[in-house]
Amino acid sequence: MTAMVATRAGVTLALATVVSACAVAQEAPTPQSLRARSLAANCAACHGTDGRAAAGASLPGLAGVPAPVLIEQMKAFKTGARTGTVMPQLAKGYSDAQIEQLAAWFAQAPTKAPRQ
């Protein structure tokens, strides 16, 4: 948001007003954050948008899960050490590097939705 303001001096004041009124605590995306968030979005259909489980859902949310925990679980699904129905099959679709990326992203993801 701030970068946008800098390039459009004519609307700086108005935009700043709206942003502060909304208390939006969000940073503009970067190429890296965009890729990480969209990789993590593969999990969202079952585990909730940005890792926050949908209301009434029985599967766990992933937001805020410490990275080592998620990495361990995903690797256990991959090796078969942890059994399941869908997850052992899906986990095998992701490389160790991708699992580390996913884990890092979910670990920093807020467990409550930021105000829009």
Added chain:
Amino acid sequence: MKRRDLLRLAGAASGSVGLGGCAAGIDRLSNAISSIGRPSPVSRADTARVVVVGGGYGGATAAKYVRLLSQHQIEVVLIEPDAAFVSCPLSNLVLGGSRTLADITRPYTSLRATHGVRVVHDMVASIDATQRIATLASGGEIRYDKLVLSPGVEMIWTEVTGLRAASQQGRVLQAWKAGPETAALRRQLEAMPDGGVFAISIPEAPYRCPPGPYERASIVANYFKAAKPRSKVLILDANEDVTSKGPLFKKVWAESYAGLLEYRPQHKATGVDAATNTLKFEIQDDVRADVLNVLPPMRAGAIAVQTGLANSNARWCNVNWLNFESTAARHIHVIGDSIQIASLMPKSGHMANSQAKVTAAAIVAELNGWELDPAPMLSNTCYSFVDDKRSVHVASVHAYAEDEKTFKPVPGSGGLSSAPSELEAGYAWNWARSIWADMLA
């Protein structure tokens, strides 16, 4: 949204659209900035407008995720004729009588209230890909920087003689888009006398939802078993064999529906006689049934065909797999059931949801002037019920293969259930609640 607001959108002149809420406040400014910035040779994220056509699994997800992934910088307009979303997945349970349409219906209201998506209940009548203008059936025009087209499928009526008229009369239904036809087909099944025949005709693949017809046949057989045990389900399949989850379905049919359900492969329907409820085939003898459910061959949604995007056998839309941009028109991204699929990529709701996210991320990257993600991933989990209590699944993960410039399943990943279970039926409902929220909430 009122007509005058649309006209304002079209002109992007004053940009003052009377929506409440913070997201809308940013929208208003975004519009104001648009009016300053245009016409501009280069689109920018903070002045750009994305128009999404179709509010199903693909389109609703794309609309929400363009807003999310751009941190609400990019303005999004979703054009969808229906007042609420009705899920095709799980709609076969409505035919079986264990669920109602209300159970599989969700509102579009959160897309606007929570995410600041402008939802316009209308149809797109035409798209000018050069001027980047979508014209609505009601007459309004909306300018776009990027268009996401997720129109689902259109039935190719001419492939089955007499079917269009029989369908319009309400005599031979498809119910391949969930909603009023689902309820109407349920009424036909309820009205059918015990000892009657329900026949479902399946077109050659690819068609929307590969396992859907077999799930439907199984659920109807389960209903007959309890309510009309002398009745029969006939599956008349144009394909050489069951196209999805074959061994799982066949095992259920043998164990649970023996004598009640019959599977006949290589039955390509060519005509319907609505007066006698008779189905005609390319080779085999005619089949008469009390309730006919005829699925003709399908192609990309009408607006995609009309816009000249169906450049694969005049049926499906070829796309660039890194951003799902049509190979026929720049700045138009096609997702969901309308596209020419890659190898082993199903036409499923989950796949459309997954494609929508790759597309949304690509659009955000492009409008910011960034390189596209060179290694996007897609995933799919598809549940099918075999009765009203047990389900099976197929799952897959697809990675972009740079050398072949397409998506391919990751070797060793994915798979099927070992057997139907109530556990997986619970997971299926969990999947539904989660993905509906991921699209709409």
